[in-house]
Amino acid sequence: xxxxxxxxxxxxxxxxxxxxxxxxxxxxxxxxxxxxxxxxxxxxxxxxxxxxxxxxxxxxxxxxxxxxxxxxxxxxxxxxxxxxxxxxxxxxxxxxxxxxxxxxxxxxxxxxxxxxxxxxxxxxxxxxxxxxxxxxxxxxxxxxxxxxxxxxxxxxxxxxxxxxxxxxxxxxxxxxxxxxxxxxxxxxxxxxxxxxxxxxxxxxxxxxxxxxxxxxxxxxxxxxxxxxxxxxxxxxxxxxxxxxxxxxxxxxxxxxxxxxxxxxxxxxxxxxxxxxxxxxxxxxxxxxxxxxxxxxxxxxxxxxxxxxxxxxxxxxxxxxxxxxxxxxxxxxxxxxxxxxxxxxxxxxxxxxxxxxxxxxxxxxxxxxxxxxxxxxxxxxxxxxxxxxxxxxxxxxxxxxxxxxxxxxxxxxxxxxxxxxxxxxxxxxxxxxxx
Numbered sequence: 001x002x003x004x005x006x007x008x009x010x011x012x013x014x015x016x017x018x019x020x021x022x023x024x025x026x027x028x029x030x031x032x033x034x035x036x037x038x039x040x041x042x043x044x045x046x047x048x049x050x051x052x053x054x055x056x057x058x059x060x061x062x063x064x065x066x067x068x069x070x071x072x073x074x075x076x077x078x079x080x081x082x083x084x085x086x087x088x089x090x091x092x093x094x095x096x097x098x099x100x101x102x103x104x105x106x107x108x109x110x111x112x113x114x115x116x117x118x119x120x121x122x123x124x125x126x127x128x129x130x131x132x133x134x135x136x137x138x139x140x141x142x143x144x145x146x147x148x149x150x151x152x153x154x155x156x157x158x159x160x161x162x163x164x165x166x167x168x169x170x171x172x173x174x175x176x177x178x179x180x181x182x183x184x185x186x187x188x189x190x191x192x193x194x195x196x197x198x199x200x201x202x203x204x205x206x207x208x209x210x211x212x213x214x215x216x217x218x219x220x221x222x223x224x225x226x227x228x229x230x231x232x233x234x235x236x237x238x239x240x241x242x243x244x245x246x247x248x249x250x251x252x253x254x255x256x257x258x259x260x261x262x263x264x265x266x267x268x269x270x271x272x273x274x275x276x277x278x279x280x281x282x283x284x285x286x287x288x289x290x291x292x293x294x295x296x297x298x299x300x301x302x303x304x305x306x307x308x309x310x311x312x313x314x315x316x317x318x319x320x321x322x323x324x325x326x327x328x329x330x331x332x333x334x335x336x337x338x339x340x341x342x343x344x345x346x347x348x349x350x351x352x353x354x355x356x357x358x359x360x361x362x363x364x365x366x367x368x369x370x371x372x373x374x375x376x377x378x379x380x381x382x383x384x385x386x387x388x389x390x391x392x393x394x395x396x397x398x399x400x401x402x403x404x405x406x407x408x409x410x411x412x413x414x415x416x417x418x419x420x421x422x423x424x425x426x427x428x429x430x431x432x433x434x
Contacts, residue, residue, distance in 0.1 A: 001093040002030065008099040009035045009074070010107075012130050012236035013059040015066050015172045019130040022169035024098035032092065033067065035060055037078045037192050040106070049195045051319050051353055052235075057189045058201070059237050064186050070175045076187050081114055094123050100130035100236075103265050104357045105272050131236060132262045133244055134160060136269055139262070146270040147263075148279075148372040154259045166241050199319070201353070202228040204238045208250060215253035221310075221322035222395035227254075228320065230354030233261070264362035267372055274361050274371070276342070283370035285430040289338040297413055298333050299347060301401070304412035305383040307391060308332045310400035317400075319353035324390055330367035331381040336419040338426055341368035369427070377427040380420045 007024040013035075015021070024031045037056075045053070064074045077084045088094060097118055102111065115125040129135050139157045140146055147153035189196050206227040210217075217225025232238040240258065248255040271279060278284050297303050301312035311325035321329070326348075333344045345364040349355050365371025369379075391397055403409050 003093045003095040005029045005031045006088065006092075006094055006097045007031050007033045008097060009033060009060075009063075010099065010102055010236075011234070012100045013056065013063060014237050014239065015063055015175070016170075017168050017239035017242050018100070018171045018236075019169045020098045020100040020126075020128040022171035022174065023126065023128060024096075025171055025174040027096060027098070029095055031098075033063075033072070033074045034084075034088070035074055035076050036081050036084050037076065038081055038110075039079055040081075040110070042193065047350070048193060049197050051197055051199050052231075052355065053192065053194045054189060054196055054199070055201055055231060055353065056235060057192065057194075059235060061186060066172075067175065072175065073186070078187070078192055081110055082117055085114060085117060089121055089123070094118075096124040096126060099125075099127050101127050101135065102131070103135070103269050105268075105275055131240070132265050133166070133240055133258065134164075134262050135265065139266065146266060148267070150260065150263055150373045153263055153266075154256060157259050157262065166245050168241065168245075202231065202320075204229070204232045206243075206247065208247075211247045211250040211254050214251045218253070219324045219390050221325050222391055222393070222399070226323065230320075230356075234354045234356045260362075261359060264358040267362060268358040271372075274365065275357070278368075278370035279365055279372045279374075280370050282431055283368070286370075287338075287426060287430065288340040290340055290343070291337065294337050294413060295333075295339050295343055297410070298329070298337065298339070298344075302410045302413075303332065304410040305332065306394075306397040306401050306404040307383050307387045309404070309410075310397045313400040315348075315351050319351060321352070322396075324386075325396075326363060327367060328381055328383060328386050330364055331375075331379075332383060334364075334368040335380045335423045336414055336416070338423060341365060341370065377431065378424055380423055382416060382420075384416065 005024050005027050007021050009021075012018050012020065021031075021033070037053075042053070060074060060076060064076075067073050077087075085097075097114075099111075102108070111127065118125045134157055137144075139153060139160050141156075147156070206229060210225065210227055214225065217223055219225075229238060229243070233240055233243075240261075244255070244258055248258070267279070268274060273279075298308070298312065299316075301309035301316065303309055307325065308329050311321050311329045314325070315321040330341070330344055333339050334341050341364045345360055348360055348364070349357075352360070362371060366374045369375055369377035387394070387397065397404055401409070
């Protein structure tokens with residue numbers, strides 16, 4: 001049996017400029033591309049119309065068609081990764097498994113187990129940086145410790161990147177050299193156990209004008225001032241290196257957003273306790289009210305605060321929410337309603353197309369004040385002032401809450417000034433020195 005290499009696609013669903021795929025294709029052996037619909041993840045998804053699974057399926061099919069042009073294909077499997085690799089070892093003589101790094105706690109455990117299993121069976125396991133620009137220990141303080149404040153991290157990040165080359169890995173140009181295996185029959189979404197929604201996903205493209213005007217327009221939810229590339233960065237259907245090379249010189253504010261993305265992945269890597277726990281341990285003492293009926297009103301966009309309700313209705317309908325509005329609704333849940341940030345984090349995790357554990361956790365802990373470099377606990381967004389500043393003509397609100405001026409619209413769930421005072425008292429009590 002001829003020895004081959006395997007390339008394992010995960011959060012890098014593209015043929016182009018894919019670091020690990022490139023390394024596999026230049027390794028000298030035929031390459032079989034695979035993707036595993038991991039049942040350890042899918043079984044936790046109660047909604048069998050999950051739009052993210054549909055997005056993955058569409059991205060895989062696009063890749064499969066690209067590979068078919070060179071007589072190849074992607075082998076898509078469903079199950080536990082360890083069992084899948086045991087099956088592959090029976091089907092093929094595997095020399096090396098190539099893949100790209102994943103930084104989430106489950107993925108780290110999964111990859112460690114797969115690596116151990118493969119090496120015990122004489123297979124080399126190689127993994128590469130592809131999902132972020134700078135990772136792990138690449139941006140640290142002089143003493144080698146990780147940064148926990150963004151501004152000095154960003155300065156060191158920029159200085160570090162200047163010393164590195166944002167190299168391209170033209171994997172798409174190498175397909176004729178090493179991807180001859182045709183995968184199994186490509187599965188339908190139903191084969192994976194999910195249903196199609198027919199939703200139209202944002203394109204994996206951006207306009208240079210959007211980047212150039214990013215600073216002045218990014219906080220206005222009624223205009224198309226952001227790239228909406230979050231879902232593509234999340235699943236790797238575009239290369240973050242390519243995006244940084246092309247867009248980084250156009251707008252410093254946009255580049256900073258890519259740096260925030262690296263920052264939160266770095267925090268998750270160095271401080272995995274942030275999953276489920278406050279980055280700042282003192283914030284575990286906050287006495288959350290956690291009123292289920294109020295949480296439900298927030299989820300459904302029925303709080304009586306139009307800007308909050310607009311954001312939640314946009315999320316529930318599209319799987320997307322404008323970033324400025326994400327901050328407003330997160331502040332409202334944690335500060336106005338005193339509901340545990342973990343409740344909101346979990347709801348976003350279920351609904352967001354671009355859900356990314358590192359960024360979602362970082363954003364929610366920022367809003368609650370419990371995270372690294374977070375908003376101070378006494379900063380409580382005023383939804384009315386936020387509306388005046390960022391949606392002054394109420395275009396965004398009218399789109400998502402057209403009845404907000406009618407008598408049938410929900411009354412405010414809590415008065416702003418009362419909620420602010422209550423929040424400050426609860427936080428101050430929890431955080432006072434012993």
